[in-house]
Amino acid sequence: MPVSPDDATLMDVQQGGRCFFCGEPVGAKATFDHLIPLAYGGIDEPSNVVLAHRRCNQRKGDRLPDAGELDRFFAARRGSRLGVWPPLRALRAAEEGQEWIAVARAISQEK
Template structure:
């Protein structure tokens, strides 16, 4: 089974993507305080004296008790997440490319004081990145197609899992930030 279970804290904030084994452990230890979503897998157990087989339905989203972290969340910037945020589209020419043909572009080049952070980085094809070179988009006469933004926690969890199920997507998407226009 490739599908992951979305683990939340008791406030409904995403904490982790879990395997079916990790989810089973939390359910059996009675550490899940609530769950939502469809059953994504049924774990079959052993047989009782009466010949009945035990089973455990795994929901797609579970919440566990524990500390609620209300601190601001900014995920670490990586090319994989950046390219996913921008949907593998060059933010200059608007064409989609395979990952191996993409690069990270600093809107304000690092040599000009720009920082390596979400709000200063976009996905660019190698051709556009070379054309822009060590200049701002204005100086290179190139227009950005979208404003770079840092994904919130919910957007990060969407970006970090290739196989998000429909009910998980519905839960996460309802909490996407308005500036996350790429996800619309």
């Protein structure tokens, strides 16, 4: 299920109206960043999406989120109806250098 306007509003509240990556106010021009990029099997659902400035979203590109970003995401989503997509948890638990393998395995188990 793609991100609904209600989901976007809840994300905005959870993120304190700030860009997930730089922490500056994001305003009405927020974009959706897929933590696990669509190009690599990520899903277009709230459990894999954060609000970000367009420039921050472009700067992140197709990289996976780092441990600090994941920790912030998990903390913001604790108890939220938006949830956390299980492959993000697998990514956080992955050994260094094995991140893409862990993500690919977790995505394949989701299908």
